[in-house]
Amino acid sequence: MRRDDRDEPFDDLFREIERMMNEMMSGADGNVDFHSSSDVDNGFGMDTHVDIHETDEEIRVIADLPGVEKDNIDLECDGKTLTISASSDHREYDERVSLPQRVNEHTAAATYNNGVLEVVFDLAEQSSGISLE
Structure with a gap:
């Protein structure tokens, strides 16, 4: 059986942590983007x-x-x-x-x-x- 990368056991956990961090940070600074690839x-x-x-x-x-x-x-x-x-x-x-x-x-x-x-x-x-x- 081939393992699919989308079935990582911790993906759901990491997505939930990221969602909570975005929610928490939106009150302090709505411009925070954890997905940004910018070096600045x-x-x-x-x-x-x-x-x-x-x-x-x-x-x-x-x-x-x-x-x-x-x-x-x-x-x-x-x-x-x-x-x-x-x-x-x-x-x-x-x-x-x-x-x-x-x-x-x-x-x-x-x-x-x-x-x-x-x-x-x-x-x-x-x-x-x-x-x-």
Whole structure:
């Protein structure tokens, strides 16, 4: 008896897992296509890693941006969210990172070395109490 490739014992299981993943991802990003044969990935999440380190004086955001040239990185911050936009020949990155505390965006310092972006912010001054007279 010849085995037919369509009768693989795990095909149904893999199809169901793929269906559930597509259903789950459609809420987060409707453009995800697990059947895509393109070599270009868009956005963070596939193999990019973003870390946030917080101390009493500063917040440090570290992001992996492999293959990106320094001139192709754009950073913006409103004190609560850091937006990282970058591109290479094979990828485009567009990430909004919610910061754990409000920062003073005017004190930001950024470095980029060997595909690793590091942005350091001083914490924003806490608002002072207002006395009534």
